[in-house]
Each structure stands twice: as structure tokens, then as C-alpha cells.
């Protein structure tokens with residue numbers, strides 16, 4: 198059975214060109230870039246090239262790129278590194294729909310005497326900028342608002358937000374883990390201070406990430422030890438991962454148009470057909486203002502997990518909007534924040550596509566979905582009239 202992979206917001210396939218480029222650094226060129234000998238030292242220039250390629254995709258200076266181990270480390274560094282660098286300010290502003298890498302790090306700071314404000318979102322998953330303007334003040338150290346939501350794909354007006362935050366003298370971080378490689382960014386023209394990336398979401402392997410730090414931004418190191426990354430992040434560099442992420446960024450830059458044409462068209466075809474062919478389902482999020490690859494659909498009166506299990510029998514990989522914690526199904530905090538009713542939040546499925554998906558795969562999923570939904574509805578004790 199072939200795998201139809203529609204879970205790219207969870208993780209993505211390593212691009213063949215990326216794998217090819219990184220392999221020599223695992224096999225032959227294993228030296229430490231900090232070594233004095235030529236064998237080790239020679240890979241320092243490959244790290245430099247990786248940095249330049251990431252900077253080219255983000256349109257920023259290579260010196261503004263710090264390599265990390267993942268998106269979670271980048272988010273934690275941004276939050277904890279900012280608070281340590283600005284000790285006299287005691288307020289953090291974020292949103293209710295952030296990834297746990299941001300939400301948990303912010304909530305943890307409440308135990309250290311910080312006030313954390315989590316901005317609400319409307320039914321489309323969008324924040325109210327007036328609420329942000331009211332909340333941010335001269336006691337605000339950091340505002341952390343994601344570029345695009347991982348569950349719904351909803352995009353936030355990040356450049357406008359960054360301007361509001363800058364006017365109040367606070368530092369602005371955005372978790373762009375889901376946005377980079379899917380929509381164009383131009384950091385030279387933006388007021389964003391800190392931005393997180395994760396390699397495995399854009400066809401590089403797991404174990405490498407980036408924190409962009411705008412020149413002049415105050416930030417204390419989160420990882421201390423050696424002098425790597427100009428003293429901003431200690432730890433021997435993941436050379437193969439950095440080379441891979443550089444290549445993935447180069448590919449992403451050339452594939453951005455495809456992301457917004459081919460991938461978006463496939464996503465729209467999948468979504469529109471499912472919404473027509475399966476009864477009692479609804480789109481979660483903002484139909485227009487979202488990532489081109491993401492679709493989050495709720496199927497009333499059935500469990501997302503049950504849909505996933507039946508999809509899995511056909512080799513189809515997707516995600517559900519609820520997570521099994523302590524034996525009970527907890528609906529997604531994102532959908533709950535958007536006011537999605539409990540029964541709909543429970544039955545939500547996220548499809549997230551990539552440039553590797555084909556028309557044939559999408560047609561197969563479109564054919565199977567009504568069968569799966571009808572079968573589960575027949576078993577559901579909650580369906581009206583049954």
C-alpha cells in the first residue's frame with residue numbers, strides 16, 4: 198500500500214536534493230568546525246553557506262541567523278532570552294492559539310512573577326488589533342504572536358503587529374515555523390525582532406532550527422557553553438542539519454510559486470469536494486487568509502480519531518484536532534479558542550499538503566472520505582434521527 202502523506206504541518210519529507218547535499222557531512226566530512234586542523238575547519242564554510250541560504254529566503258543579513266536544534270528551542274530562546282535581557286519589564290503578551298512551545302514557555306514565566314496576557318481570537322481564528330494596542334504598554338517586555346497557525350493555517354497580520362509593538366518599545370517575536378517556505382517573507386522590510394523556524398517543516402530533517410535575531414535586539418543566550426554562533430548559542434554545530442536546512446531554504450525560495458498555485462489548487466480541490474460530498478461538516482479558520490497547504494474540517498458527531506484510523510487503513514496520513522490525554526479526548530485548544538462547538542472540535546481533521554502531493558492522491562482521498570464519514574455516522578449514537 199502506498200502512503201498518501203497529508204500531514205506536512207506535523208513534519209515533512211526530506212527533499213531528495215537536501216538528503217544528497219547533507220550526506221557527505223555524516224559520512225566523510227565529520228570534523229568539528231571549531232577545530233584548528235584543515236579537516237575540521239573546512240566545514241565552517243559550509244555552515245557559512247547554510248546561513249547565507251537561510252538569510253536569502255528570509256531576506257535578511259546572514260549575521261542575523263542563529264542555528265538551533267528545533268522550533269521549540271528557537272521559541273524558548275526568544276522568550277527566555279528576551280526576559281533575561283530586559284529584566285525590568287514584567288509583562289508578556291501572546292495569543293490563546295500559539296503552539297505549546299510558546300504557550301507553555303510563557304505560562305511557565307507566570308511562576309516567576311510575570312503577567313502573561315493571552316489575546317482571544319474570533320471565530321475565524323484572528324486576533325483583534327485594538328485588544329493588542331490596549332494590552333501593550335511600557336511594562337511589556339515581549340509580544341509573541343505566531344505568523345501562521347499550525348492547525349488552521351490562519352495567517353496573522355504580522356507586519357502590522359510588529360509596528361504596534363515597536364511603537365511601545367517592546368520586543369516582538371513571531372513563531373514562523375509553519376509560514377516559512379509556504380509564503381514569502383521579507384525581514385529587511387519588517388519590524389519583527391525575533392523569528393523562529395524549524396527545519397523539518399520545510400523538507401529538511403529533524404534536529405535543526407533557526408532563530409532570526411534582528412541586528413541590535415537585546416537577547417541573552419539560552420544555551421551557554423562554547424563560543425559557537427558568535428556566543429549566542431553554545432553547542433557543537435549540527436553541520437549536516439545546517440547544510441540541509443540551507444539547501445531546503447534554497448529550494449523553498451524557488452518553489453514558493455508552486456506552493457501558491459499547485460499546492461493551493463490541490464488543497465482547494467480536496468476541501469471543496471469534501472465539504473460538498475460529506476454532510477454536516479464545516480471549515481475551521483479563515484477560508485481566504487491562510488496558508489496555501491492547510492485545511493481543517495470538522496465532521497459533526499464523529500470522532501476525529503476514528504476518521505484517522507479509517508484513513509490510515511488506506512495509507513492516508515492526516516491529523517486530528519484533539520489529543521488523547523489521560524485516557525480522554527481533549528479537543529484542540531485552538532478550535533476551542535475559536536468557539537468551535539465541542540462536537541465539531543472533536544470531529545476535526547487537518548489535512549496539510551506539500552509540493553510532493555499529486556492529483557491522483559487527492560482524488561483517492563476525495564473518493565474515500567464520504568465512505569468513511571458515512572460509515573462512522575451510522576455508528577454514531579449522536580446523529581439526529583438515529
Ligand code: PLP
Nearest residue numbers: 267268269296298347372374395
Ligand atoms: N511552532 C509551531 C507553530 C509548530 O507547528 C511546531 C511544530 O509542530 C513547533 C513550533 C515546534 O517545532 P519543533 O517540532 O521543531 O520543535
